[in-house]
Amino acid sequence: MNVNLIKEFVAIVGKDQVFADEVDRQAYSYDAAVLMPQVPALVVMPETQEQLGKTVKLAYENGLPITVRGAGSNLSGAVIPSSADTVVILTNRLNRILEINEEDLYAVVEPGVITSVFAEAVSARGLFYPPDPGSQTISTIGGNVALNAGGLRGLKYGVTKDYLMGMDFFDCNGDLIKTGSRTVKCVTGYNLSGMMLASEGTLGVFSQIILKLVPPPKDSKAMMAVYDDIADASETVAAIIAAHILPCTLEILDKKCLTYIEAYTHAGLPVDAAAILLIEVDGSHAQAVEEDADKVIELCKKCGAKYINIAKDAAEKNKLWEARRNALPALARARPTTVLEDATVPRSKIPAMVAAVNRISEKYSLEIGTFGHAGDGNLHPTILCDRRNKEEFKRVEDAIDEIFDAALNLQGTLSGEHGIGIAKAKWMEKETNRATVNFSKKLRLALDPKYLFNAGKKIV
Ligand SMILES: Cc1cc2nc3c(=O)[nH]c(=O)nc-3n(C[C@H](O)[C@H](O)[C@H](O)COP(=O)(O)OP(=O)(O)OC[C@H]3O[C@@H](n4cnc5c(N)ncnc54)[C@H](O)[C@@H]3O)c2cc1C
Numbered sequence: 119m120n121v122n123l124i125k126e127f128v129a130i131v132g133k134d135q136v137f138a139d140e141v142d143r144q145a146y147s148y149d150a151a152v153l154m155p156q157v158p159a160l161v162v163m164p165e166t167q168e169q170l171g172k173t174v175k176l177a178y179e180n181g182l183p184i185t186v187r188g189a190g191s192n193l194s195g196a197v198i199p200s201s202a203d204t205v206v207i208l209t210n211r212l213n214r215i216l217e218i219n220e221e222d223l224y225a226v227v228e229p230g231v232i233t234s235v236f237a238e239a240v241s242a243r244g245l246f247y248p249p250d251p252g253s254q255t256i257s258t259i260g261g262n263v264a265l266n267a268g269g270l271r272g273l274k275y276g277v278t279k280d281y282l283m284g285m286d287f288f289d290c291n292g293d294l295i296k297t298g299s300r301t302v303k304c305v306t307g308y309n310l311s312g313m314m315l316a317s318e319g320t321l322g323v324f325s326q327i328i329l330k331l332v333p334p335p336k337d338s339k340a341m342m343a344v345y346d347d348i349a350d351a352s353e354t355v356a357a358i359i360a361a362h363i364l365p366c367t368l369e370i371l372d373k374k375c376l377t378y379i380e381a382y383t384h385a386g387l388p389v390d391a392a393a394i395l396l397i398e399v400d401g402s403h404a405q406a407v408e409e410d411a412d413k414v415i416e417l418c419k420k421c422g423a424k425y426i427n428i429a430k431d432a433a434e435k436n437k438l439w440e441a442r443r444n445a446l447p448a449l450a451r452a453r454p455t456t457v458l459e460d461a462t463v464p465r466s467k468i469p470a471m472v473a474a475v476n477r478i479s480e481k482y483s484l485e486i487g488t489f490g491h492a493g494d495g496n497l498h499p500t501i502l503c504d505r506r507n508k509e510e511f512k513r514v515e516d517a518i519d520e521i522f523d524a525a526l527n528l529q530g531t532l533s534g535e536h537g538i539g540i541a542k543a544k545w546m547e548k549e550t551n552r553a554t555v556n557f558s559k560k561l562r563l564a565l566d567p568k569y570l571f572n573a574g575k576k577i578v
Contacts, residue, residue, distance in 0.1 A: 119159040119203070123180060127162050127205075130172045135211070137161035146187060146206045151195040151541055152457050152505060158185065158199040158206045165211040167228075167286075167294075167325045174323050175292025177205045183570045186319045188230060188261030191253045193458050194539025196265065196318050200573040207323065209260050216326065218243050223331045224283055224300050229260025229324045233267075236329075246334035248275035251535070252443050260324050266316040268535035270439065273493035274366040274400075275332075277535065278315070284328040285311050290566050298328055318537055319572035321565050338366070338400035339411040340435040341428045343418040348372055348393040348476070348488075350422030352469040355395065355492040357417045359465045363410055367398040367439075368493025370472075375445050375487045375500075382448035385441040391424075395492070396438050445489045446500070453485070453502040457514055461525035462496040462534030474524035475499045481520075482513040496534035522548070538576045546577065 119138070128136050137143055138160055147155035159182070164170040177184050183204040187197040199206060209230035217226040220243055227236060233254040240247045250269035251257055257267065263285070268277040284298015287310075297310035314321060345351040351370055358368065371379070372393050380387045388394065395418065399410040411428075418426055429435040450456040463471045472488065475497065479486040490497040499521055503514050522532055522545055532542050532549050547555050558577040563569065 124160065126176055127160060127173065130176065131162055131164050131169050135163040135165065146190070146197075146208070147199065149190040149195060149197045150193050151198070151539065152455055153195040153198055153540055156199045156204070157202065158204040159202060161206045161208060163208045163211050167212075170207070170212065170323065170325050171288045171292045171294060173205075173207055174288045174290070177207075178290045178292065178568065178570055181568060181570065183573050184319075184323070185572050186260070186264075186323050188258030188264075189232070189253070189256045191257045192261060192265060192537060192539060193460070194533070194537045194541040196537055196539035196572070196575055198540060200575070209258060212325070213258075215239055218245070218331070219300070220245065222300060225329050225331055226300075227259050227327050227329065229258060229263075229327060231259045233257045233259060233262055240331055241334070244334070245331040247281065247329065247331055249278045249281060252446065259327055259329070263315060263324060263327055264318055265537040266535065268491065268494065268496065270367045270369060270442065270491065272491055272496070272535075273368050274364045279312075281330045282311050282315055282327070283330050285314060285324050286326040287314055287322040287324045289322050290568070290571065294325070295322065300328060316537065318539060318576045320562055320576050321571060335366070335400035336402050337404045337407045338398055338435075339407055339428065340367075340396070340398040340438060341411070341415070341426055342438055343395040343397065343423040343426045344388050344391045345393045345395075345422060346391065346424055347422060348472055349469060351393040351395050352472040352492065354418050354421040354423065355468045356466050357421055358397075358414060359493065361413065361417060363399070363413055363417075365397050365410070365414065365493060366400045367396065368491070369396040369442050370394075370488070370490060370492035370497070371396070371442065371445065372488045374485065375449065375489045378452055378487065379441050379444055379448040382451060383441050383444050385437055387441055395423075396442055398435070442489070445487075445498075449487050449500050449502060453504055455503050455505040455511075457501040457503065457518070458536075459499045459501070459518060459521055460496070460533045460536040461499065461521050461530060462494070463525055463528045463530030465493065465495045467528040467530065468492055468495060468497070470528055471495075471497055471525065471530070474528075475521060478517050478520045478524070482517040484510075484513060484517055486517075491534070494534065495530065540575055543574070543576060543578045
């Protein structure tokens, strides 16, 4: 990049907060998706709102593509720079929790705050921020909002969108836009926070985010139901939802996942089982929690669980959730390449989707481990392969096409929580239609006429 332009970025944020050397820039060429990297021209780390706005303005005025990056943990290529002249804006120094309001149950944060750091700070004040993506110890709130991240508690407590009350963001001119409020209700203007949610860095750059907090549940009960047949496990998920019970967590792990997780964590998982369900019910009244747990146990047995282990204490419960959170790292150790998918279906269709993934795994002779937020209909079929093997990777790509076709045929969606990014942009029209893609393009170009905000992602 032109040296004088680099000096202008340095003048805004200081020289230690600009990476111009190639070795430094390389670290920002990829994210957690299996896609080709692209080294950006410059990496800039603003530390204040003012610096952030000026950085956006300078890049945009000079026609430089802008990719905003939180922790880079997304799985869809959402922060891989679109071209070699891209400026990556890192939010890791915009990491202040500005307010936790215990009276009015909200918090105001900067976008680079780490999700679990925020959740712990809220918990220390006796409140609860439920969205808990498996990546919560590294992901940022800005990344969570820009992808509408979900988590293990999505079934009962919802996902990031259910906690977004408002935000400030910078538009392409570096002007600060304010939307939403600290109030429970607010219909002032358009719902611009709703528009920015899941926008994947394509419409503007968040600088402050207002999040709803809730009182924590007082009681909970967690259990592991063990099955000899994965079809029985997936039938149990559908049966629990159909019985109108809402566990806070309802996760499925198949045999492959159990084997790899156990080898990695030694958590004592039943590796001889075909599948397990990890289930937690919670609430404000111990008796109601007990009643829900009893009903869930009954349904698990009725659907064929061979046994059910109930966590005796918090330590046992945490051990189960830790094992679940380690599913992806454990699978990733098996082969050089791990392709994690995110197909999501209506909950009653979980048994059909599980069957479809198993059929596709056999058809393409691929090792696919399936885990996920089954209670949300959100499965993560994870293909273990080696990208360098061209023949094998072609089978992987064909299998992914079929996984999406299966999800769409079951009235599902391409992505429950990982976003579209580069990885799934080509399927957008298949799930929606041409008019929808054109409408979205018009919206995008109205707000970003030079098409510089995260080009090549989401809507192309
Ligand atoms: C092991 C593992 C487990 C995971 N588990 C889950 C899970 O359970 N649920 C889930 O939903 N996801 C999960 N993910 C995916 C990922 O962690 C989440 O999508 C997370 O929200 C990404 O946050 P990030 O800070 O890493 O964002 P990044 O990857 O850095 O960025 C994601 C998007 O946000 C945009 N963005 C970031 N900051 C801003 C800003 N200030 N303004 C505008 N746009 C911005 C970026 O441009 C990009 O489009 C997992 C990933 C891994 C590796």
